[in-house]
Amino acid sequence: MATTTVEPKARKRRQKTRTKNISSLPAILVSKLTASQIDLTPGKEHVVCPDCTCWTPITGVLGTPLLVPHHTTPYHDSTTTPRRCSSSNRRIILDTALDAWRADLAERTEVSATVASRRPTKVLPKPKTSTVPAASQLTPSPLSAEQVRRVFRQHQERCPACMGEATDRAGQTLPCRDGERLAVTFLRLLRQEPQRQAVREFFARERRRFDRVYAAAAPTRQARWSAVLPAVRNADQLRRAVPQGAHPTEGPEVPAGHLVPRQAAEQPAIGQIKCGHCGATESSLVDAVAAGWCLITRRPHCGRCANRFPAWARTSF
Structure with a gap:
């Protein structure tokens, strides 16, 4: 009679564990675990199982702390057959105070955050892009x-x-x-x-001819500039010698005494004042003021002509 070997399966996990069974394995010391491998929050005590490395609840914290019975794989993993972990109902010795565990966890968290901030980031080289020339800088190439x-x-x-x-x-x-x-x-x-080639050859010949003519005329230009250069330097020295805001002393004066016939006819005699509207004259400024003359638009007007303008436009001498 052939015998068949049936692979053992774990029973359905209970929601609340009430058992007096205790595993024969040695107890787990909390002091030998790191702060990140255990959670001593009241009402949520968990520890990383040393055999299956799964977070496992701790029961009986106020009495005999034990690891609750659990599987070797997470309960939501349906791809494999659930097997019971050998550390189920294993004793745990809570030889670390809650305050000490919190301080150790906070210190480790701060240190890890500081180390992460000190960790250098990878420097990515900036791609070198060539500058695109402007449209005016582009040199069009003729199609061939x-x-x-x-x-x-x-x-x-x-x-x-x-x-x-x-x-x-x-x-x-x-x-x-x-x-x-x-x-x-x-x-x-x-x-x-063929026509394009002939045009290119023509421009090339003209360019070479222009270069020869320009090179031949270079000594003539140099001689002309050498002849003019002393006069230019002398003019610069005279301009620097003139004080700021004054006119050159050697400059010609304006011929104020020579007037054209029309300007000489309209110019009044010395000491006389002429009306800018009717042409009447007065012998002196005192006589003009006594006769009621006024200034209108900075021009003298007799009393009769001044009365034709409003009062705000008349200004006394």
Whole structure:
């Protein structure tokens, strides 16, 4: 008769553990555990099981502290068959005070946070990007027939219409507008290439001729500048010798005594005052003030002409 070996399975875990069984394994000392491996919060006492490394509740804290019966895998893990851990109902000796555990946990948390802040971060090099030139700094390069030919060949290798594979619903081959435009451009540049080459050669010859003429005229320009340079230096010295705000003493005076005939006819005699409106004159300023003359827009007016303007526009001498 053949015998079959049945793999033992754990029983359903109870919500509340009430048992007098105690494991024969040696008791676990809390003082030998780190502060991060145990939780002594009142009502939520847990410890990391030394066998299965799972967080396991502690029962009987006020009497005989024990590890509650538990499985070797988390209860929500349904991929494996649950097995009972060998440290179930194992005694725990709480030889660490609650305040000491809290202080140790706070110190370890602070130290780990400080270490994490001191840990250097990886410095990523900033990618070097080239500066894009402005539109005014771009130098356009003229198209050549060879460049357009290469682009046209690349287009023919990738375009289904140029290879005859693109068809419409009726089965007719569709034309390629881009390929046709490139072919027309290539033929036009190929036809204009001799003329373009002649123009380039002409400009190259003119540039060389201009360079020769400019180089030949260099001694003449140098001689002219050498002749003018002393006069320029003398003018700079005279300008620096003039005081700030004064006019040059050697400059010509304004011919104030020489007037044109019209200005001489309109100019009154010395000591006379002429009305700016009617042309009447007075022999002196005292006579003009006595006759009621006034200034209107900074010009003298007789009393009769001044009465035609409002009072706010008249100003006495």
